[in-house]
Amino acid sequence: MFLSxxxxxxxxxxxxxxxxxAAAIEAYNTGVSVIVLEKMNAPGGNSIISDGGxxxxxxxxxxxxxxxxxxxLMYRDMLKAGLFLNHxxxxxxxxxxxNEILQWTINYLxxxxxxxxxIFGGHSVPRCYTPLGVSGSAIIKQQLAKLxxxxxxxxxxxxxxxxxxxxxxKLIGLLVRNKFDYKDAECGTDIxxxxxxxxxxxxxxxxxxxxFRSAQDPRLTGKIDTTNKPFATAExxxxxxxxxxxxxxxxxxxxxxxxxxxxxxxxxxxxxxDYIVFPYGIIVDPKSxxxxxxxxxDRKIMSDxxxxxxxxCIGITDTKAVDTAGWDINPCLERGIVKKFTTxxxxxxxxxxxxxxxxxxxxxxxxxxxxxxxxDFGKHILTExxxxxxxxxxxxRTWPKVHHTMGGVxxxxxxxxxxxxxxxxxxxxxxxxxxxxxxxxxxxxxCAITECLVFGxxxxxxxxxx
Numbered sequence: 001m002f003l004s005x006x007x008x009x010x011x012x013x014x015x016x017x018x019x020x021x022a023a024a025i026e027a028y029n030t031g032v033s034v035i036v037l038e039k040m041n042a043p044g045g046n047s048i049i050s051d052g053g054x055x056x057x058x059x060x061x062x063x064x065x066x067x068x069x070x071x072x073l074m075y076r077d078m079l080k081a082g083l084f085l086n087h088x089x090x091x092x093x094x095x096x097x098x099n100e101i102l103q104w105t106i107n108y109l110x111x112x113x114x115x116x117x118x119i120f121g122g123h124s125v126p127r128c129y130t131p132l133g134v135s136g137s138a139i140i141k142q143q144l145a146k147l148x149x150x151x152x153x154x155x156x157x158x159x160x161x162x163x164x165x166x167x168x169x170k171l172i173g174l175l176v177r178n179k180f181d182y183k184d185a186e187c188g189t190d191i192x193x194x195x196x197x198x199x200x201x202x203x204x205x206x207x208x209x210x211x212f213r214s215a216q217d218p219r220l221t222g223k224i225d226t227t228n229k230p231f232a233t234a235e236x237x238x239x240x241x242x243x244x245x246x247x248x249x250x251x252x253x254x255x256x257x258x259x260x261x262x263x264x265x266x267x268x269x270x271x272x273x274d275y276i277v278f279p280y281g282i283i284v285d286p287k288s289x290x291x292x293x294x295x296x297x298d299r300k301i302m303s304d305x306x307x308x309x310x311x312x313c314i315g316i317t318d319t320k321a322v323d324t325a326g327w328d329i330n331p332c333l334e335r336g337i338v339k340k341f342t343t344x345x346x347x348x349x350x351x352x353x354x355x356x357x358x359x360x361x362x363x364x365x366x367x368x369x370x371x372x373x374x375x376d377f378g379k380h381i382l383t384e385x386x387x388x389x390x391x392x393x394x395x396x397r398t399w400p401k402v403h404h405t406m407g408g409v410x411x412x413x414x415x416x417x418x419x420x421x422x423x424x425x426x427x428x429x430x431x432x433x434x435x436x437x438x439x440x441x442x443x444x445x446x447c448a449i450t451e452c453l454v455f456g457x458x459x460x461x462x463x464x465x466x
Contacts, residue, residue: 004192005173005192005193005194006191006192006193007035007191007193007194008193008194008195008196009033009034009035009193009194009195009196010027010032010033010034010195010196010197010198010464011024011027011032011033011034011035011195011197011198011199011200011460011463011464012034012035012036012037012174012193012195012198012199012200013027013034013035013036013037013199013200013202013460013463014037014160014174014199014200014201014202014203014236015037015038015045015200015201015202015203015204015236015432015434016036016037016038016043016044016045016154016202017044017045017046017047017048017140017202017204017432017452018047018136018139018140018143018432018449018452018453018456019202019431019432019433019434019452019453019455019456019459020036020038020045020200020202020203020431020432020456021036021043021140021143021144021147021154021456022143022431022452022453022456022457022460023200023202023429023431023456023457023459023460023463024036024147024152024200024460025143025146025147025150025457025460026456026457026458026460026461026464027200027460027461027463027464028147028150028151028152029150029460029461030461030464030465032197032464034152034464035155035193036147036152036153036154036155037154037155037158037159037160037176038154038155038156038157038158039157039158039159039160039180039182039231040156040157040182040231041156041157041182042156043140043144043154043156044136044137044140045204045229045231045232046204046205046207046228046229046232046433047136047139047140047204047449047452048135048136048137048140049135049136049137049229049265049266050135050136050266050448050449051130051134051135051136051271052130052131052133052134052135052136052137052138052139052449053118053128053129053130053131053445053446053449054098054101054102054105054128054129054446054449054450054453055074055098055123055127055128055129055444055445055446055447055449055450056098056099056101056102056127056129056450057069057070057071057073057074057095057098057099057127058070058071058099059099059102059117059127059129061117061129062117062125062126062127065117065126067117067125067126067127068125069124069125069127071092071095071096071098071099072095073124073125074095074098074123074127075091075092075095076124077122077123077124077444078091078094078095078439078440078444078447079091079440080122081122081298081300081439081440081441081442081443081444082406082439082440082441082442082443083440083441083442084440085249085252085440085441086437086438086439086440087248087410087437087438089412089413090411090412090413090437090438091438093413093454093455093458094438094447094450094451094454094455097454098450098454101450101453101454101457102129102450104453104457105139105142105453108146109139109142109143109146110142110145111131111138111139111142112131112132112138113129113130113131113132114129114130114131114132114134116130116326117129118130118275119279119296119380119382120274120278120296120444120445120446121257121278121294121295121296121297121298121299121301121302121444121445122296122297122298122299122442122444122445123444123445124380127446128445128446129446134271136449139449157178157179157180157181157188158176158177158178158180159176159177159180159188160174160175160176160203160236160239161174161175161176161177161190161239162174162175162239162242163175163199163239163240163242163243163428164192165243170426170427171195171199171243171425171426171427171428172194172195173192173193173194173195174192174193174195174199175190175191175192176190176191176192176193177189177190178190178191182230182231195427197427197463197464197465197466198427198428198429198462198463198464198466199427199428199429199463200415200429200430200431200456200459200460200463201236201240201409201417201428201429201430201431201434202430202431202432202434202456202459203236203237203432203434204232204432204433204434205228205232205404205405205408205433205434206232206233206234206237206405207226207227207228207232207253207402207403207404207405208226208228208229208230208231208232208233208402209232209233209234210222212233212234212238213253213402213405216250216251216253216407217251217253219307220253220255220402224255224400224401224402225259225261225264225265225401225402226265226401226402226403227256227259227265227266227267227270227401227402227403228402228403236434237408237409237434240409240417240428240430240434241409243425243428244419244420244425245409245410245417245418245419245425245428245430246409246410246417246418246419246420246422247407247408247409247410247436248407248408248409248410248435248436248437249406249407249436249437249440249441250405250407250408250436251407252405252406252407252436252439252440252441252442253402253404253405253406253407254299254300254303254402254403254404254405254406254439254442254443255299255300255303255307255400255401255402255403256270256299256303256400256401256402256403256404257273257299257302257303257305257306257398257400258270258271258272258273258274258277258278258398259398259399259400259401259403260273260312260337260396260397260398260399261312261397261399262336262337262396262397263335263337265401266401267337268331268332268335268337269332269337269338269396271327271332272315272327272329272332272337272338272394272396273315273396273398274445275325275327276317276321276322276325276327276329276394277295277315277316277317277321277396278295278296278302278315279295279296279321279325279382279385280317280320280321280324280325280382280385280386281295281315281316281317281318281321281388282295282315282316282317282361282362282365282388283295283302283306283313283314283315283316283398284313284314284316284353284358284361285309285313286311286312286313286314286351286352286353287311288354288357289348289353289354289356289357289358289360289361290357290361291361291365291376291377292305292306292309292313293305293306293377294374294377294378294379295377295379296379296380297377297379298442298444299403299442299443299444299445300441300442301442302400303400306398306399306400307400311399312397312398312399313397313398313399314351314353314395314396314397314398315395315396315397315398316344316347316362316388316393316394316395317388317393317394318388318389318390318391318392318393318394319390319391319392319393319394320386320389320390321385321386321388322394324384324385324386329394332396337396338394338395338396339394339395339396340392340393340394341391341392341393341394341395342391342392342393343391343393344358344359344362344388344393345358345359346393347393347395350395351395351397362388362389364376365387365388366387366388366389368381369381369385369386369387370387404433404439404443404448405433406436406438406439406440406441406442406443407436408430408433408434408435408436409430409434409435409436410435410436410437411429411430411431411435411437411455412424413458414429414458414462415429415430415431415455415458415459415462415463416428416429416462417429417430427463427466429459429462429463430455430459431452431455431456431458431459432451432452432455432456433448433452435455438451438455439451
C-alpha cells in the first residue's frame with residue numbers, strides 16, 4: 001500500500017482520444033485542475049487513425065440539400081441496427097445532441113468539414129460528415145490545441161495500472177506507471193495520484209486484444225485482422241470490473257465489412273468500399289458470381305454475410321460511380337488494392353468468377369437501379385445511382401476486420417459508471433468505446449465519434465462538478 005500521494009489533482013482523465021480530450025476540455029472549463037494520462041508515446045489513440053466522420057441529424061447541411069432528417073429518425077436507425085439491444089436513454093442522448101456536437105466541433109474547436117453529406121449502411125438518409133483530410137487527426141489536433149490553450153497537456157507514456165480505494169471503499173486515486181514503454185512493461189516507475197473530485201475512464205476498446213475478444217466471440221482469433229492499433233487492449237476495462245463496474249454486451253464486437261485482406265489495418269481500401277462500392281456497386285461471391293447481401297445494410301449484416309461465405313468476396317463498381325462519389329482512388333490503385341479493368345469479362349477472369357454469371361448479376365442489378373427497386377435484398381437505391389455500365393470497371397477483395405467493440409462498462413446518461421447493484425460508482429465516469437450499451441449489436445458508421453464527444457463532454461463536466 002502507498003505511503004503518500006506523489007501528487008493530487010481534481011480530475012484525472014485516462015485516455016487521450018476523442019472522448020478523453022472532450023472530457024478534459026470540459027473539466028478545464030469548470031476551473032478545476034486536470035491530468036490527462038496516455039499510455040502511448042503520443043496522444044490520440046485509435047481516434048487519430050479513424051476517418052473522423054461524425055453522424056448528426058437535422059443539420060443545416062442536410063436542409064440545404066433537401067435531406068429530411070431528425071434526432072428521432074437517427075434514434076430509430078441506431079436501435080434497428082443494434083437489434084434493439086441498445087440502452088434507449090443513452091441512444092436518445094446521442095441523437096438529440098448530435099447536431100450540437102457537430103456545431104461544437106466546427107464553432108468551438110475549429111474543425112473544417114468537406115462540403116458533402118454521406119450515407120453509410122443502416123442509415124435511412126445521408127447524415128455523415130467527414131473532416132478535411134478524411135482523418136480523425138483533424139479533430140484530435142484541434143482538441144489538443146484547445147487543451148493547450150487552456151494550459152493543459154497530455155502526459156504520454158503514463159500507463160494506468162489500478163484504482164485505489166480507502167478503507168470505506170471510496171475511490172480516492174490511481175496507481176500509474178510513468179515513462180511506460182509499450183514494448184517493455186518493466187520500464188518506468190510507479191506513482192500514486194490522488195483525486196479530489198473524479199476520474200474519467202476513456203481508454204477505448206479492446207479490438208487488438210485477441211485473447212479477450214476471442215473469449216467473447218470465438219470467431220475472432222488472431223487469424224482475423226483488425227483496424228485498431230496494437231495497443232487497443234482490455235487491461236483498463238478489467239480493472240474497472242475489479243471494482244464492480246457492470247460489464248455490458250462484451251460479445252458484441254463489430255467487424256468492418258469494407259476490410260480487405262490485401263493490406264494490413266484500416267488501410268486505403270476501406271474508403272473505396274465504404275464510399276463507392278457499397279452505395280453504388282455490388283458485392284459478389286466469386287464462386288457463384290452472385291450478390292450476397294444488401295450493400296447498404298449495416299455492418300453486422302454485411303460482415304456476417306461475408307464470413308458465412310467463408311472466403312473473400314469481390315466488390316465491383318464502375319467509373320461513373322467513382323465520379324459520382326467524388327473520391328480520389330489513385331492511392332488504392334497505386335497500392336494494388338483496387339484493380340482496374342476494361343470490361344466486366346476481364347474483371348471476372350481476374351477474380352475467377354464465371355463471366356456468364358457475373359453478366360446476369362450485373363444486368364439484374366442494373367434493372368433494379370433503373371426501376372428504383374432492389375428485388376433481391378431491398379437495397380436503398382440512391383437518387384444519383386446509375387447502372388454499372390461505364391468502363392473502366394473496378395474490383396476489390398473484401399474480408400471483414402475487427403473494428404469496434406460495442407461492449408464495455410455500463411454508464412447512465414450522466415456518464416457515471418454503474419456497478420453490479422445498478423448504482424453509480426461515486427467519482428467514476430466513462431465515455432467512448434470503453435463503455436457499452438449505446439450501439440447494441442451493431443454500431444452505425446460515424447456514430448462512434450458523435451457518441452465519444454457527447455459522453456466525453458458529459459463525463460468531464462460531471463466529474464469536475466459532482
